[in-house]
Each structure stands twice: as C-alpha cells, then as structure tokens.
Amino acid sequence: MVLADHDISPQDRDDRRRRDYPKGYGLTFPVADYRPWDIDPEFLRLFEAVRAHTKLDVYRAYALYTLGQQAAKTAGAVLEVGAWRGGSAAILASVTQPRTVYVADTWQGVVKAGPRDDYYKGGEHADADIDTVEALFRSLGLSNYRLLSGIFPEESAERIEAEQIFSLVHIDVDVYQSAKDATEWVWPKLVVGGTVVYDDYGFYGCEGVTAYLHELMQDQRMRVVANLNGQALAMKLC
Numbered sequence: 249m250v251l252a253d254h255d256i257s258p259q260d261r262d263d264r265r266r267r268d269y270p271k272g273y274g275l276t277f278p279v280a281d282y283r284p285w286d287i288d289p290e291f292l293r294l295f296e297a298v299r300a301h302t303k304l305d306v307y308r309a310y311a312l313y314t315l316g317q318q319a320a321k322t323a324g325a326v327l328e329v330g331a332w333r334g335g336s337a338a339i340l341a342s343v344t345q346p347r348t349v350y351v352a353d354t355w356q357g358v359v360k361a362g363p364r365d366d367y368y369k370g371g372e373h374a375d376a377d378i379d380t381v382e383a384l385f386r387s388l389g390l391s392n393y394r395l396l397s398g399i400f401p402e403e404s405a406e407r408i409e410a411e412q413i414f415s416l417v418h419i420d421v422d423v424y425q426s427a428k429d430a431t432e433w434v435w436p437k438l439v440v441g442g443t444v445v446y447d448d449y450g451f452y453g454c455e456g457v458t459a460y461l462h463e464l465m466q467d468q469r470m471r472v473v474a475n476l477n478g479q480a481l482a483m484k485l486c
C-alpha cells in the first residue's frame with residue numbers, strides 16, 4: 249500500500265486553499281523524498297486499523313510510531329492527554345508494549361479554552377466516548393493501557409501511581425491552558441531524555457498551543473523542536 253500524497257482529502261485541501269489565512273499562516277507542505285511508512289508493513293497495518301479513530305495524518309502518526317519504538321527501549325510509561333477516539337493512543341500502545349500507556353480524555357470535548365485560543369471555545373471534539381476507545385484497543389489485542397476519564401490532571405491524574413515515571417508523552421488538547429497544565433503535571437515525572445510531543449503546534453486554530461510552545465522555547469531545562477509536520481517536541485535535558 250502506498251499512501252496518497254499529503255494524506256488529506258481533496259475537500260480538506262481545497263477548503264484550506266480557500267482559507268483567508270492571517271500573516272504567518274498558510275498551507276505548508278515541506279518537501280522530502282524519503283517515505284519510510286510506505287515500506288513498513290507493521291505501521292501500515294496499524295495506521296489502517298486506527299485511521300477512523302484519529303485526526304492525525306500519516307506524518308504525525310509515523311513520528312509517534314517511531315518515537316514509541318524508541319521509548320519502548322527505555323524505562324518509563326507513556327501518557328497521552330487528548331485521545332478522542334483513541335487512534336494515536338492505540339499506535340503508542342502497540343509499539344511500546346509491555347509499557348503501560350495512560351490514556352486521558354474528558355470524552356466530553358475540549359475544556360479550558362481561554363483568551364489565547366482564537367478558535368476553540370470549549371466542547372469541541374465531544375463526538376467520542378470511552379467505550380469506542382476500549383473497543384479499538386481490544387480489537388488490536390492490546391492490554392497495556394489504562395483509560396483515565398475526566399479533565400486532566402485535576403480529575404484523573406490521581407489514578408496514576410505517585411511514583412510512576414514517563415519516557416514519552418503525547419499532548420493533543422488543542423488549547424493553551426490544558427497543554428500547560430498537562431505539561432506542568434508530567435514534567436517532574438519525565439525521565440531525562442524523555443520527550444513530550446505536542447500535536448497542535450503548527451495548526452491554524454491552535455494558536456494557544458503555539459504560544460505555549462514559544463514560552464517553552466525560553467525554558468533552559470528542555471530543547472524544543474518545532475517540526476514542520478505540525479507537531480513540536482520538547483526533550484528534557486536535565
């Protein structure tokens with residue numbers, strides 16, 4: 249199987265082309281020739297299985313897949329905050345077995361939208377539920393996961409053992425305050441060399457998360473890489 253160029257629907261591409269973007273935004277397709285996902289049968293099988301359960305395109309999904317493979321070789325669990333229908337979390341759980349993947353969502357949509365968030369108002373992405381996620385994980389034969397329902401961290405982080413450490417974290421919550429609160433909760437528990445992946449850095453509508461990453465770029469405890477597939481990665485240095 250070879251995935252289509254850019255992996256977005258013609259409708260999505262046309263909608264984005266018609267958008268009246270503000271300065272600093274515009275449809276962006278960085279050019280490269282290497283397509284390792286096209287020759288990785290395990291990834292293709294997994295991506296096909298989760299495709300209807302994720303908003304991630306193949307580039308971001310593959311980045312998580314390879315980061316998960318690396319994290320599986322080190323100590324520490326995996327955390328995802330913002331799971332929706334469970335697709336990205338299922339990729340992480342598949343490749344990091346037998347590590348535990350903690351999967352957090354309100355399953356009632358986005359929360360904590362505020363003045364830094366231009367598009368999100370709260371309640372978006374409520375078209376998902378915990379049973380759908382559970383069914384996806386089971387269909388993939390996965391058992392190395394724990395589902396945490398509620399606003400993270402306030403309502404669900406207490407269900408994670410106090411001594412738990414993490415090597416890989418995926419934060420996909422769309423707004424400034426949720427991204428900041430999740431980061432501040434997990435950072436002391438992240439191993440040195442551990443990575444937090446932010447899904448929303450490079451997307452029009454997620455300006456709050458972009459602003460938060462710009463704050464993190466001033467933080468000497470980490471190295472932040474703004475990846476042109478839309479993700480940003482924060483790696484813990486000390």
Ligand SMILES: C[S@@+](CC[C@H](N)C(=O)[O-])C[C@H]1O[C@@H](n2cnc3c(N)ncnc32)[C@H](O)[C@@H]1O
Nearest residue numbers: 302303330331332336353354357399400421426
């Ligand atoms: C874009 S969706 C996640 C997409 C998913 N990672 C995927 O594979 O497509 C964002 C999710 O974040 C959740 N969310 C936002 N803020 C949250 C918070 N503070 N605690 C828990 N879930 C949150 C929303 O309920 C929503 O399901």
